Amino acid sequence: MTLEHEVDRAGDATRERRVLERIEQLRQRKPKVRDERITLAHGAGGKATHALVEGLFLEAFSNPILDELDDGAVVSVAGGRLAFTTDSFVVSPLFFPGGDIGDLAVNGTINDLVVSGARPLYLSAGFILEEGFSVADLRRITASMAAAATRAGVHVVTGDTKVVQRGRADGCYITTAGIGVLERPVTLGTGQVRPGDAVIVSGPIGDHGVTIMIARGELDIEADITSDTAALHGVVGALLDAVSAVHLLRDATRGGVATVLNEVARAARVGVVIDETAIPVRPAVHGACELLGIDPLYVACEGRFIAVVDGAYADAAVAALRAHPLGEQAAVIGHVTDDPPGLVLLRTAFGGTRVVDTLVGDPLPRIC
Amino acid sequence: MRFVNEYRDAATARALAARIAALCEPGRRYTFMEVCGGHTHTIYKHGLEDYLPETVSLVHGPGCPVCVIPMGRVDDAIAIAEQPGVIMTSFGDMMRVPGGRGSFLDAKAAGADIRMVYSPLDALRIARDNPDRQVVFMAIGFETTAPSTAMTVLRAAREGIDNFSVFCNHVMILPAIKAILDSPDLRLDGFIGPGHVSAVIGCRPYEFIARDYGKPVVCAGFEPLDILRSVHMLLSQLAEGRCEVENQYTRVVPWDGNPRALEAINRVMHLRPYFEWRGLGFISHSALRLREEYAAYDAEQRFEVPGVRVADPKACQCGEVLKGVLKPWECKVFGTACTPETPIGTCMVSSEGACAAYYNFGRFTRRRVMEATRV
Numbered sequence: 123m124t125l126e127h128e129v130d131r132a133g134d135a136t137r138e139r140r141v142l143e144r145i146e147q148l149r150q151r152k153p154k155v156r157d158e159r160i161t162l163a164h165g166a167g168g169k170a171t172h173a174l175v176e177g178l179f180l181e182a183f184s185n186p187i188l189d190e191l192d193d194g195a196v197v198s199v200a201g202g203r204l205a206f207t208t209d210s211f212v213v214s215p216l217f218f219p220g221g222d223i224g225d226l227a228v229n230g231t232i233n234d235l236v237v238s239g240a241r242p243l244y245l246s247a248g249f250i251l252e253e254g255f256s257v258a259d260l261r262r263i264t265a266s267m268a269a270a271a272t273r274a275g276v277h278v279v280t281g282d283t284k285v286v287q288r289g290r291a292d293g294c295y296i297t298t299a300g301i302g303v304l305e306r307p308v309t310l311g312t313g314q315v316r317p318g319d320a321v322i323v324s325g326p327i328g329d330h331g332v333t334i335m336i337a338r339g340e341l342d343i344e345a346d347i348t349s350d351t352a353a354l355h356g357v358v359g360a361l362l363d364a365v366s367a368v369h370l371l372r373d374a375t376r377g378g379v380a381t382v383l384n385e386v387a388r389a390a391r392v393g394v395v396i397d398e399t400a401i402p403v404r405p406a407v408h409g410a411c412e413l414l415g416i417d418p419l420y421v422a423c424e425g426r427f428i429a430v431v432d433g434a435y436a437d438a439a440v441a442a443l444r445a446h447p448l449g450e451q452a453a454v455i456g457h458v459t460d461d462p463p464g465l466v467l468l469r470t471a472f473g474g475t476r477v478v479d480t481l482v483g484d485p486l487p488r489i490c
Numbered sequence: 491m492r493f494v495n496e497y498r499d500a501a502t503a504r505a506l507a508a509r510i511a512a513l514c515e516p517g518r519r520y521t522f523m524e525v526c527g528g529h530t531h532t533i534y535k536h537g538l539e540d541y542l543p544e545t546v547s548l549v550h551g552p553g554c555p556v557c558v559i560p561m562g563r564v565d566d567a568i569a570i571a572e573q574p575g576v577i578m579t580s581f582g583d584m585m586r587v588p589g590g591r592g593s594f595l596d597a598k599a600a601g602a603d604i605r606m607v608y609s610p611l612d613a614l615r616i617a618r619d620n621p622d623r624q625v626v627f628m629a630i631g632f633e634t635t636a637p638s639t640a641m642t643v644l645r646a647a648r649e650g651i652d653n654f655s656v657f658c659n660h661v662m663i664l665p666a667i668k669a670i671l672d673s674p675d676l677r678l679d680g681f682i683g684p685g686h687v688s689a690v691i692g693c694r695p696y697e698f699i700a701r702d703y704g705k706p707v708v709c710a711g712f713e714p715l716d717i718l719r720s721v722h723m724l725l726s727q728l729a730e731g732r733c734e735v736e737n738q739y740t741r742v743v744p745w746d747g748n749p750r751a752l753e754a755i756n757r758v759m760h761l762r763p764y765f766e767w768r769g770l771g772f773i774s775h776s777a778l779r780l781r782e783e784y785a786a787y788d789a790e791q792r793f794e795v796p797g798v799r800v801a802d803p804k805a806c807q808c809g810e811v812l813k814g815v816l817k818p819w820e821c822k823v824f825g826t827a828c829t830p831e832t833p834i835g836t837c838m839v840s841s842e843g844a845c846a847a848y849y850n851f852g853r854f855t856r857r858r859v860m861e862a863t864r865v
């Protein structure tokens with residue numbers, strides 16, 4: 123190789139690095155809402171949702187509590203700390219293997235409180251019903267809400283009902299709010315996350331999302347999978363009792379584990395490195411995802427959470443989780459690093475590496 | 491994901507990587523193009539480039555079916571979707587591809603009835619269930635998906651379903667490869683041939699690439715070890731001074747293709763005189779349309795189609811990137827005006843496009859990743 127070539131190549135490398143550094147800077151910029159209309163992508167939990175939340179809602183409502191963008195807000199009231207959260211449920215179909223919109227709503231709201239470190243106390247439930255909706259179905263939904271609330275020791279203490287014309291809603295939508303009390307002296311949040319922390323998932327991922335995709339009947343797939351919808355107060359309690367060095371909890375709902383980890387990496391300005399072989403996925407979920415060309419890391423769970431724990435306590439945390447029925451397959455899936463900040467990296471089972479980015483919208487099946 | 495199969499074994503991969511490295515002549519650089527978007531997907535999903543020496547680079551070719559659809563065709567499809575009574579159906583990965591006036595998702599948000607389907611037969615079912623609506627299937631893809639479109643048209647004809655039609659955008663891989671080969675500044679040493687397309691057309695049609703252009707071709711499967719093996723086969727050919735078409739994917743690809751699939755395509759479709767490719771411009775005899783006998787199922791005949799032409803943006807250098815002449819970051823708008831959220835060119839559209847893949851996982855990032863993951 124001639125000297126000229128060497129010089130060329132060195133120049134190339136610097137230019138390339140500059141381009142890529144500029145991209146990293148651009149990436150850190152606050153997202154903007156460029157779209158003229160809301161599309162389904164804005165509801166998928168990915169980049170489009172982030173842009174909407176940060177570029178529109180935060181702009182209007184910004185305050186120190188909201189700006190944390192955690193699953194629930196922690197507020198101080200009369201010397202105590204309360205966790206407060208709200209959620210809406212528009213799942214279709216309303217009934218699916220393993221649950222229905224009712225227990226999904228109750229469990230989901232409880233889980234937002236639980237991962238804030240709180241003991242859930244009270245819920246509200248608002249119903250938007252479509253004209254013509256079956257009362258028998260509504261009765262089924264409320265019965266499963268009541269059962270889920272009883273199981274978790276919470277009460278639905280206030281509610282609301284609206285009926286809209288046929289075609290203006292899809293059967294039944296539920297909006298909830300929840301209040302819980304923080305009794306433990308723990309502080310959880312992205313601010314607590316440090317390089318060296320272990321990243322733990324509480325069980326196999328993707329069950330709920332794949333169940334829903336199959337239940338919609340759009341796919342010619344049959345698989346023995348049920349939603350993992352469950353209230354996490356028990357298993358999270360077991361973890362917090364056993365290990366005090368828990369730094370962050372997040373339930374891996376919309377957007378799946380990949381999206382949650384990206385939010386953590388961005389907010390805490392750390393890297394997250396996970397190991398594909400360590401991530402628990404049921405074979406049926408894996409098979410369905412392979413067929414559809416989607417990645418289980420982006421598929422929603424409704425009864426799993428991510429725990430970021432001081433690395434020294436990782437084994438203790440996993441042991442505590444595994445002792446609980448909802449955490450039997452808990453596993454350390456990776457760890458927090460200081461570089462590269464804001465990125466989630468995956469060591470693939472094949473032995474390579476890749477970046478696990480946030481998707482723009484829903485994971486879309488690939489054709490080829 | 492404890493899913494280990496014989497095509498994803500890391501130990502085999504390491505052994506293969508060592509044999510690949512041993513075949514590389516010191517000081518020589520090798521550039522291979524993987525033609526198919528499915529390969530690109532595998533390469534990124536499994537982090538396969540980590541197994542290749544620095545001197546071997548893979549260039550992502552034109553085989554991503556959504557990337558090559560020109561913006562004008564998207565606008566045309568949206569214009570059809572906006573006509574009263576129409577239900578437009580399309581594969582999921584088409585939903586976000588931007589035309590000149592936005593994507594299917596945007597059109598859907600603005601009121602058009604656009605539905606995602608998993609196969610053309612799903613679209614036909616929607617037509618059967620909605621006899622008072624016109625159901626159009628946005629057909630995209632290479633020879634891989636063309637047979638199922640053709641069979642669906644035949645089925646519609648057989649069942650007498652007359653509210654179904656196809657907006658045909660099927661393209662063919664060989665003219666695209668030829669366009670790349672004919673470009674004067676080509677820098678490729680060989681091709682990783684598309685596995686699924688070859689399952690339909692076979693390996694024989696690639697022979698001109700080896701014979702007339704002196705570039706070896708290896709038709710490859712979609713598992714990560716398939717691709718590593720193909721790279722090894724290409725390097726062996728170069729080392730031994732051979733130049734031929736080889737078939738790595740023998741478990742799926744017959745040398746002469748699938749006559750039934752080819753027959754279905756032939757019965758229903760014929761060549762267009764020319765077709766526009768995003769990033770590559772007009773290529774003659776590179777795409778298919780429905781034959782006159784099936785005009786009733788041709789959306790281009792049934793509906794007013796504006797025939798929109800949107801020129802690729804001036805700043806766009808996708809053609810050069812597709813040919814492997816420019817690296818993605820060498821494009822002037824890369825990462826500034828052109829990003830995965832706001833793509834200007836085709837290579838940034840799907841996550842498999844060369845620029846999107848590079849944006850998300852450039853070499854610089856990769857080096858840092860390797861350091862970070864070394865536990």
Ligand code: SF4
Nearest residue numbers: 808821828835838845
């Ligand atoms: S950066 Fe954008 S415009 Fe440039 S080559 Fe890539 S896709 Fe095309």
